[in-house]
Amino acid sequence: MNKEKPKHYDPGAVEEKWYGYWMDKQYFKSIPDDREAFTIVIPPPNVTGILHMGHMLNNTIQDILIRKARLDGKNACWVPGTDHASIATEAKVVKWLREELNVKKSDLTREQFMDYAHQWKEKYGGIILQQLKKLGASCDWDRTAFTMDATRYDCVIQSFVDLYNRGFLYRDYRMVNWDPVAQTVLSNEEVIYSEESGTLYHVRYRVQDTDDYITIATTRPETILGDTAVAVHPEDPRYVSYHGKRVLVPLVDRAVPIIADEYVDQQFGTGALKITPAHDVNDYEIGKKHDLEIIDILNPDATLSAAAQLFVGLDRDEARTLVVRRLEEEGYLVKTEDYTHNVGRSERSHAVVEPRRSLQWYVRMKDLAEPALRAVEEDTIRFFPENQKNTYRHWMRNIRDWCISRQLWWGQRIPAYYYQDQVFVATTKEEALEQARAHFNNALIQSDDLSQDEDVLDTWFSSWLWPMSVFGTLDSNEDLDYYYPTSVLVTGWDIIFLWVARMIIAGYQWQGTKPFEHVYFTGMVRDRKGRKMSKSLGNSPDALELIQNYGADGVRFGMLSCSPAGGDLLFDEKLCEQGKNFCNKIWNGLNFLTSRSVSAKIEPGQGDELAYAWFSQKLSQHLQQTNALYKEYRLSQILISNYSLIWNDFFSQYLEMIKPASGASFSDRTFGQAKELFGKLMIILHPFMPFITEEVWHQLEDRRIGEDVIVASYPQEEVETDPRLIKDMQLLIELVSKIREIRSAKSMKWNAPMELYIKKSDQLSPSLYEGRWVALLSKMAVLDEIHFVEEEPGALLSIVIGTDKFFVDPKVTMDVQAELQKLHAELEYQQGFVSSVEQKLDNDRFVSNAPESVVNNERKKLADGLARINMLKESIRQLEQM
RNA sequence: GAGACUGUAGCUCAGUUGGUUUAGAGCAUUACCUUGACAGGGUAGGGGUCGGGGGUUCGAAUCCCUCCAGUCUCACCA
Numbered sequence: 001m002n003k004e005k006p007k008h009y010d011p012g013a014v015e016e017k018w019y020g021y022w023m024d025k026q027y028f029k030s031i032p033d034d035r036e037a038f039t040i041v042i043p044p045p046n047v048t049g050i051l052h053m054g055h056m057l058n059n060t061i062q063d064i065l066i067r068k069a070r071l072d073g074k075n076a077c078w079v080p081g082t083d084h085a086s087i088a089t090e091a092k093v094v095k096w097l098r099e100e101l102n103v104k105k106s107d108l109t110r111e112q113f114m115d116y117a118h119q120w121k122e123k124y125g126g127i128i129l130q131q132l133k134k135l136g137a138s139c140d141w142d143r144t145a146f147t148m149d150a151t152r153y154d155c156v157i158q159s160f161v162d163l164y165n166r167g168f169l170y171r172d173y174r175m176v177n178w179d180p181v182a183q184t185v186l187s188n189e190e191v192i193y194s195e196e197s198g199t200l201y202h203v204r205y206r207v208q209d210t211d212d213y214i215t216i217a218t219t220r221p222e223t224i225l226g227d228t229a230v231a232v233h234p235e236d237p238r239y240v241s242y243h244g245k246r247v248l249v250p251l252v253d254r255a256v257p258i259i260a261d262e263y264v265d266q267q268f269g270t271g272a273l274k275i276t277p278a279h280d281v282n283d284y285e286i287g288k289k290h291d292l293e294i295i296d297i298l299n300p301d302a303t304l305s306a307a308a309q310l311f312v313g314l315d316r317d318e319a320r321t322l323v324v325r326r327l328e329e330e331g332y333l334v335k336t337e338d339y340t341h342n343v344g345r346s347e348r349s350h351a352v353v354e355p356r357r358s359l360q361w362y363v364r365m366k367d368l369a370e371p372a373l374r375a376v377e378e379d380t381i382r383f384f385p386e387n388q389k390n391t392y393r394h395w396m397r398n399i400r401d402w403c404i405s406r407q408l409w410w411g412q413r414i415p416a417y418y419y420q421d422q423v424f425v426a427t428t429k430e431e432a433l434e435q436a437r438a439h440f441n442n443a444l445i446q447s448d449d450l451s452q453d454e455d456v457l458d459t460w461f462s463s464w465l466w467p468m469s470v471f472g473t474l475d476s477n478e479d480l481d482y483y484y485p486t487s488v489l490v491t492g493w494d495i496i497f498l499w500v501a502r503m504i505i506a507g508y509q510w511q512g513t514k515p516f517e518h519v520y521f522t523g524m525v526r527d528r529k530g531r532k533m534s535k536s537l538g539n540s541p542d543a544l545e546l547i548q549n550y551g552a553d554g555v556r557f558g559m560l561s562c563s564p565a566g567g568d569l570l571f572d573e574k575l576c577e578q579g580k581n582f583c584n585k586i587w588n589g590l591n592f593l594t595s596r597s598v599s600a601k602i603e604p605g606q607g608d609e610l611a612y613a614w615f616s617q618k619l620s621q622h623l624q625q626t627n628a629l630y631k632e633y634r635l636s637q638i639l640i641s642n643y644s645l646i647w648n649d650f651f652s653q654y655l656e657m658i659k660p661a662s663g664a665s666f667s668d669r670t671f672g673q674a675k676e677l678f679g680k681l682m683i684i685l686h687p688f689m690p691f692i693t694e695e696v697w698h699q700l701e702d703r704r705i706g707e708d709v710i711v712a713s714y715p716q717e718e719v720e721t722d723p724r725l726i727k728d729m730q731l732l733i734e735l736v737s738k739i740r741e742i743r744s745a746k747s748m749k750w751n752a753p754m755e756l757y758i759k760k761s762d763q764l765s766p767s768l769y770e771g772r773w774v775a776l777l778s779k780m781a782v783l784d785e786i787h788f789v790e791e792e793p794g795a796l797l798s799i800v801i802g803t804d805k806f807f808v809d810p811k812v813t814m815d816v817q818a819e820l821q822k823l824h825a826e827l828e829y830q831q832g833f834v835s836s837v838e839q840k841l842d843n844d845r846f847v848s849n850a851p852e853s854v855v856n857n858e859r860k861k862l863a864d865g866l867a868r869i870n871m872l873k874e875s876i877r878q879l880e881q882m
Numbered sequence: 883g884a885g886a887c888u889g890u891a892g893c894u895c896a897g898u899u900g901g902u903u904u905a906g907a908g909c910a911u912u913a914c915c916u917u918g919a920c921a922g923g924g925u926a927g928g929g930g931u932c933g934g935g936g937g938u939u940c941g942a943a944u945c946c947c948u949c950c951a952g953u954c955u956c957a958c959c960a
Contacts, residue, residue: 008922193958200960218960231960268959280960342958390886391955398956493954524954561908562894568953570894578909581922592919628898637896640908655919662918737925744914744925751918802903829904836904845940846901854901854941861903868903 009587011551011580015691019133027070027710028138030077032482038069038076039486041467042139043499044083044147047121048092051131051543053525053533053559053571054492060556061522062490063137064635067687069487070138071714077483078138079470081145082126086459087182087190087348089125090410093117096124110409117410121148131544136552136690138710145470147462148411155469156412156462157427159510162474164416164425168364171423175281176403178356180302180316181349184407185360187458188400189498191344191353200339201324202270203332205230205247208255214239214247215334217269219341220279221327222320225252225308226297229275231286234260236271250332251323252309259290281355294357302354316354361405361414361455365505369399372504375514381504384520384633388493395497402502404458411456418451464502467515474510484511488518496521520633523568533571546576553689554579560639560688582643583692589651590696593674596660602667607776611657612673614729616718618649619680621726623717626684639688646681653733657776675700680715728767731801732777738799739781739808746810755785757793757807764804795882798875800826803867820879827872834865 022028030037040062045055062078070076097103097116105113129144145152163169177186201221204213214230227249232239239258246255256275263286264273277287278296287294297308302316310326311319327333344353373396375381376389383389405414417424417432422439426432429447437445462469467489471480485507491500500519507515525533533540546555550573557579562569622645626638654677658670666674679700682693686709697709743750756777758768767773774786792798796807797819840846840858847855 007920188956216960220960263959265959270960273960275960282958282960341960385887387887394885394956496955526953568888572894572909574909575894577922584922585920588920588923590919595919632898634896640896644907651920652924659919740925747914750915750925833904840901840941843940847940849940850901857902864903 007591009551009583009692011553011583011691012548014695015134015136015552018691018694019136022138022708022710023141025706025708027708028078028140029142030075030140032478033075035073035075037483037487038066038072038074039079039483040066040077040488040490041079041470041486042081043489043491043495044081044145044463044466045128046085046088047082047125047146048085048089049082049128051128051135053540053543054522055128055132056135056543056546056555057525057559057569058490058492058522059132059135059137060559061520061635063135063690064560064687065488065490066138067690067710068630068714070710071683071686071712073713076138077140077143079143079145080129080132080137080139080141081143081466081470082129082147083459083463084121084146084148084410086406086408086411086456087179087184087186087346089117089121090408091182091348092124093120093410096120113409121146134544134547134552136556138690143470145466147459147466147469151472152462152465152469153412154427155465155474156457157415158474159461159465159506160412160415160457161425161427162510163363168368169425170362170364171359172362173357173359174362174403175284175355176358176360177344177346178300178354178358179346179349179351180298180300180354181351182346182408183300185356185358185403185405186346186353187403187460187498190347192347193342193344195340196343197338197340198343200269200337201327202334202336203250203274203327204334205250205274205332207242207258208246208248210245212242214242214258214272215270216272216274218274219339220276220320222304222311222316222323223276223279223297224250224274224323224327225304225310226276226278226295227254227256227274228277228287228293228295229256229259229290231259231261231264231273231275232271233264233266234262236264236266238271250330251326257290257292259286259292261286261290278357279355284355284357296357298354298356300356302351360403361416361453363402363404365399365401368505368509369396369501371508372396372501375504375508381514381516382518384518388496388519388521391493391496392501396501402458404461405453405455406458407454408456411459412462414453414455414457416453418453419445419449424450460498460502463499464506465510467503467507468510480511485514486516488520489516490520490522492524493521494524518633525569525571527571541571541573546573550576550580551583551691553583553692556688557582557639557643560636561643562636579689582647583689585647585651586692586696589655590678590699592655593671593678594699597665598668598671599665600668602665604667604670605658605660605775605779606772607779608658608667608670608673610772610776611654612670612677613722614725615650615654615677617722617725618645619677619715620718620721623684623715627717635688642681642685642688646685650677650681656780679709682709683712683714686710686712724765724767728765728773731765731804732768732773732780734801735777735799735806736780738801738806739783742797742799742808742810748810751782753784753811754782755787755809756781756783757787757789757796757809759792759805759807760788760790761804792874792878794878798823798871800868800871803864803871805871814882816879816882820876823872823876823879827869827876830865830868830872834862834869837862837865 042062043058066076066078093116094105097105177188177191179186198219200217200219202215202217203221203224204215206213216230230247242258243260245258247258248255263282264271275283275286275292277284277292277294279298295307297305298316299305304311304314304319306312311322324333345351346353376383376392415425415427417429419436424432424435426435429450432450433445433447436450437443465474467486468474468480468484471477471483473480489500503515507513527533527539550558554576558576561575622641626641629638658674660666679697682697686693690710694709743752778786793807796809799806837858841862
């Protein structure tokens with residue numbers, strides 16, 4: 001078995017090879033059978049998106065869970081897909097048409113535009129799914145879904161019709177968040193507020209038929225042209241005398257009432273507030289209350305409309321400049337001051353959001369939300385980490401109606417058909433026509449007489465059906481019945497309202513049950529300074545470049561080793577390097593094991609069986625611990641634990657224990673045991689680092705066809721555990737370490753001759769007397785001889801571990817003073833320890849109140865501490881006699 | 883403005899119902915080691931009054947109160 005292997009692990013070739021192999025073998029494919037299903041639906045990335053750090057984290061976690069389920073023998077199904085992202089995609093398509101094809105959207109019919117949009121999607125969309133393959137994502141690609149494909153489209157239309165028929169939909173005029181660039185309405189969740197510096201303009205309005213002025217403060221002087229009132233606080237003494245009078249709006253000289261309303265804050269600005277009902281949410285409410293006129297001075301693209309009278313056709317920003325100049329020229333501008341305020345911008349176009357009154361479709365949420373709230377409250381759906389329940393509860397209890405219409409073409413067109421003053425909602429125009437004919441009792445109404453709503457539905461109105469729609473329908477079918485409810489949703493908490501809550505609502509609405517058992521919320525990926533990673537900051541590493549540099553396994557290690565559930569992840573490339581180093585360590589371990597010759601004629605070393613038994617126990621203990629951690633999604637901790645088991649326990653200890661002398665061979669039996677353990681380690685590591693584990697698995701043995709680590713059986717913990725074996729080995733390892741320490745301190749070579757004396761005592765574990773333990777100890781510590789003694793041999797260096805005492809003869813001149821100093825330091829520590837324990841035991845209330853086991857443990861600690869003090873004193877005494 | 887979460891070693895984090903030999907890991911750092919599978923390695927060391935202050939308790943990193951700092955969510959005043 002003398003294979004020549006490259007010195008370093010090369011991830012690139014290995015990863016490509018195995019991903020292709022797994023695909024060929026169809027290991028990612030899932031079809032319903034009689035096994036238990038384990039299902040994850042991917043949080044569909046935006047079809048225009050490319051892989052970034054957040055995706056990498058999120059999808060690595062999903063892949064880990066899916067691969068673990070596969071190893072556990074479940075029918076693992078991970079459904080990939082993308083969403084159509086109305087606003088973002090439409091913007092990209094429009095840009096593409098303009099720049100590449102020289103076509104304007106306005107020159108196209110709706111049908112033509114949709115054709116182009118689908119073309120664009122085929123050509124450029126979904127790159128991210130290809131990138132996920134580089135990461136090792138084991139999705140069932142045959143199931144790839146898209147929120148705008150025919151199947152998903154039908155589900156969305158059906159859901160709209162269902163909700164309408166059940167009375168959950170309505171149309172209404174509301175103040176909405178209008179994106180003047182994308183020319184569509186935005187939901188509250190799509191508006192990002194941030195502090196921006198602006199100017200507060202103080203403008204005076206003349207009170208009609210007087211020479212008095214009332215000064216108001218505004219950040220948006222251009223909206224003065226749409227003012228229909230000035231409001232003051234009813235009890236504000238400055239303005240009481242003006243109640244019921246009118247002011248003239250500057251520049252347009254419109255006489256508008258002075259109204260009294262408690263909404264006005266007397267402390268702010270001048271205490272007088274201009275009211276523009278068409279362009280401010282609060283003003284709109286006040287306008288309704290006082291029955292004010294609504295003058296909409298803006299067009300949909302935020303240029304001034306004819307109603308503004310002045311500056312018609314100019315953009316709102318230009319108009320502001322000109323209005324301010326004119327106000328100043330005409331003596332209305334009292335003063336300006338710098339002012340920082342919150343400005344809402346469109347998440348997609350970044351345009352300043354314009355409040356606008358318009359007719360939109362809404363979902364009545366309150367009743368729909370009720371079962372969804374209960375499901376989480378009662379832990380029918382469990383959140384990890386649990387504290388996200390608070391956020392969820394707060395939002396669900398204060399839920400607002402959901403505005404679902406969008407003034408775009410790229411999306412599912414609302415299946416509402418208008419005839420005269422009536423609306424007919426149906427999955428097809430033909431059905432709507434039937435309804436219209438029946439309603440008007442007029443068979444002559446023709447299809448062309450009906451006009452369909454021009455708007456499309458919010459993208460989230462597709463996404464909320466995702467856990468059902470990816471399986472084809474909203475009602476029963478074979479796949480849906482088998483895979484739904486899905487096992488776990490892995491997503492960021494930033495879309496808990498946009499998506500998670502709504503999916504739960506939809507699940508209860510159409511399936512009558514939850515869409516998933518668990519929700520695992522990942523943290524936000526930040527840079528090491530704690531800043532959110534973003535394109536504009538340029539602090540986000542290129543995902544594919546990372547994979548190139550560190551290998552997918554290395555990057556997966558890096559992402560996972562620092563990502564507590566729900567906690568933010570402060571990403572540092574060094575962590576990927578650690579992952580890469582780990583791959584090399586594994587590679588080298590494999591190299592070592594397979595480079596030595598193996599012989600059936602050689603007897604196993606005396607310690608080999610012991611080492612095997614010990615590591616088997618260690619592995620079993622590890623499995624027990626990590627199984628519990630998997631249940632709580634403590635993936636980061638499982639990875640760290642795997643890392644430590646493999647590096648420290650397997651490579652540093654186990655391989656050292658069984659290592660043949662330089663140039664010697666392994667016995668057949670020992671080699672087989674080592675390969676078996678190594679293989680098991682590859683299985684438990686596989687979910688985290690799929691590629692190298694598959695490679696090593698196949699290098700360890702010539703495997704039969706289909707005997708691949710990806711579909712191996714996860715090792716089971718052993719029924720019989722032997723905690724004493726683990727404890728005794730811990731003592732042995734500690735002793736070996738102390739002996740190495742002495743060698744190092746005395747500048748002795750690692751293999752310089754040395755003898756060990758072990759003081760016999762009742763406390764000493766009987767294992768140590770056994771031949772195999774003695775053999776293993778002398779091998780590990782490179783000892784010439786081990787003596788068991790009744791009495792302390794004088795003038796030797798002593799080692800105290802627990803309550804056991806050992807001596808070595810370093811065979812070099814001893815620095816007595818230095819030794820004494822060390823012993824005194826140790827003595828001081830032990831005395832401090834003992835006195836802290838004594839303090840407890842001297843306290844009667846402790847002894848009488850604390851549970852007996854706790855008190856007994858303290859007594860044991862005291863006894864052990866005292867024993868150690870005696871040993872140290874004895875050593876000191878002996879040294880002082882020299 | 884209302885609320886949530888976090889604060890443990892230089893950094894990233896464990897620390898499960900208060901009691902596990904007077905607080906742990908990984909990384910980083912320091913010293914030493916190179917004919918040992920691996921210098922992307924090995925051996926060992928240093929480093930923390932558990933954000934501050936109070937309280938409950940025989941006993942607090944852990945529970946309560948309060949303050950401070952940070953992150954985030956919701957609502958927003960022109």
